Each structure stands twice: as structure tokens, then as C-alpha cells.
Amino acid sequence: MGTFLKLLVFRASATHDAVGSRLTGNQEEPLAIMKLYFSKTSPYARKVLLVARQLGQMDEIETVPVNPLEATDDFLAANPLSKVPTLVVEDEPALFDSRVIVEFLLDRAGMNDAGRAKTEMLKRQALADGITDAALATVMEKRRPESEQSSYWVERWSAAIDRGLAHLEDGAVNALEHWHFDAMATASALDYLCFRLPEIDWQTKYPETATWYKAACERDDMKATDPRD
Numbered sequence: 001m002g003t004f005l006k007l008l009v010f011r012a013s014a015t016h017d018a019v020g021s022r023l024t025g026n027q028e029e030p031l032a033i034m035k036l037y038f039s040k041t042s043p044y045a046r047k048v049l050l051v052a053r054q055l056g057q058m059d060e061i062e063t064v065p066v067n068p069l070e071a072t073d074d075f076l077a078a079n080p081l082s083k084v085p086t087l088v089v090e091d092e093p094a095l096f097d098s099r100v101i102v103e104f105l106l107d108r109a110g111m112n113d114a115g116r117a118k119t120e121m122l123k124r125q126a127l128a129d130g131i132t133d134a135a136l137a138t139v140m141e142k143r144r145p146e147s148e149q150s151s152y153w154v155e156r157w158s159a160a161i162d163r164g165l166a167h168l169e170d171g172a173v174n175a176l177e178h179w180h181f182d183a184m185a186t187a188s189a190l191d192y193l194c195f196r197l198p199e200i201d202w203q204t205k206y207p208e209t210a211t212w213y214k215a216a217c218e219r220d221d222m223k224a225t226d227p228r229d
């Protein structure tokens with residue numbers, strides 16, 4: 001872990017120990033010391049929310065909905081790229097993108113073991129995020145005037161999604177037996193495909209991945225973060 005991140009983790013947990021809760025009457029209420037800029041329909045933000053839920057960190061996080069396409073000054077000051085998710089911890093410079101935030105939350109929970117298994121999980125997360133990248137780009141392109149859309153790029157993204165799914169079906173999905181961040185990234189990516197690009201009939205073509213996806217969708221945290229609600 002780099003010095004900067006170590007410092008952030010230390011400061012965040014030290015501050016949390018000191019002021020992480022406040023007394024209201026006789027009840028102790030957790031105090032949110034992290035602010036997550038998110039959008040309900042962002043699959044990257046959904047992944048981060050799933051990780052935070054799994055790590056029991058939601059009490060410490062204030063969620064702030066933003067439309068990154070119509071960003072406020074507050075949000076742009078936090079993330080010059082104007083993308084969600086973005087995490088602000090106390091008065092420290094904001095953290096982005098979603099993979100950096102996942103690392104930070106795992107560190108904060110003391111659950112970030114390095115090693116070969118972690119590298120494989122990062123790779124599966126990259127695969128899932130890559131499918132999401134291609135799907136999101138397709139969705140955005142299709143919202144542009146038809147005459148301005150690039151069929152070259154839409155076909156390239158479509159091919160990337162299909163190869164990504166084939167790679168999942170060929171084995172990566174078998175490694176997703178535990179609900180770790182790689183599984184959360186994959187579930188978010190697959191559900192984004194169903195949500196925004198239902199015309200892609202990937203579930204018939206990739207049945208093992210479809211079975212895994214259906215089971216993931218039964219989870220309470222997946223239901224609680226469903227972008228359709």
C-alpha cells in the first residue's frame with residue numbers, strides 16, 4: 001500500500017475511532033465520515049455499494065446522488081473527470097475510480113490480502129468492468145442522433161461484450177463462488193446488460209453465466225441496489 005493510501009486509511013480509522021459515533025439521547029448513532037457520490041443506474045457505483053454493504057460500512061457512508069452529466073461544482077471539485085462513483089473521506093482529496101474505492105474500502109476493513117488469488121480477483125473485476133465499459137459506451141452512443149452514431153464503434157463494443165461473456169462462460173464464472181468484489185463487479189455488469197441492452201440475448205448463448213447471474217440476482221443486496229427501482 002502506498003504511503004498516501006496508508007495515511008488516508010490511518011487518518012480515516014483514527015478519526016472514526018475518535019468521532020465515529022455520537023450520542024443522541026440514550027442511543028448511539030453512527031456518524032457518516034465518507035461521502036459517496038453515486039448514481040443509482042451506474043454499475044460501477046453499484047459495485048462499490050455492494051462492497052461497502054458486504055463489509056458493513058454503510059453506516060459510515062453518506063450517499064449523495066448526482067447526475068455526472070450535469071455535475072455540481074461540489075462534485076467537480078471532488079472529481080475533475082465528472083464520473084461516479086467518487087468517494088470523499090473527511091477533507092482528504094477524493095478517491096476515484098471504482099477500483100481505487102474498492103481497494104480503499106477493503107484496506108479500511110483490514111481485508112485486503114495481496115497475492116496471486118487477489119491478482120486473479122482483480123483480473124476478473126477488470127473483465128467485468130471491461131464488459132460494463134463497452135456496454136455503457138454503446139448505451140451512450142445510441143442516445144446520440146442516429147446520423148452521428150458510429151457503427152464501427154458499436155460493432156467493436158458489441159464484439160468486446162461478446163468475447164468478455166465467452167471468457168466468463170469458459171471458466172471465469174466458475175471462480176466466482178464467493179461474493180467478493182470480483183463477483184459483485186460481474187453481477188453489476190451482467191445486470192447492466194439486462195437493464196440497458198435487453199436486445200442482447202446473451203443468456204441463451206452463455207447458460208452457465210446465466211445460471212450464476214440468476215442466483216446473484218436473488219441476493220438481498222442485489223435487490224436493494226436494483227437500478228430499476
Ligand SMILES: N[C@@H](CCC(=O)N[C@@H](CS)C(=O)NCC(=O)O)C(=O)O
Pocket residue numbers: 041042043044068069081082083084085097098099129136
Ligand atoms: N472507470 C470508472 C468508470 C466510471 C464511469 O464511467 N461512470 C459513469 C456512470 S456509469 C459516469 O460517471 N459517466 C459520466 C461521464 O463520463 O461524463 C469507474 O470504474 O469508476
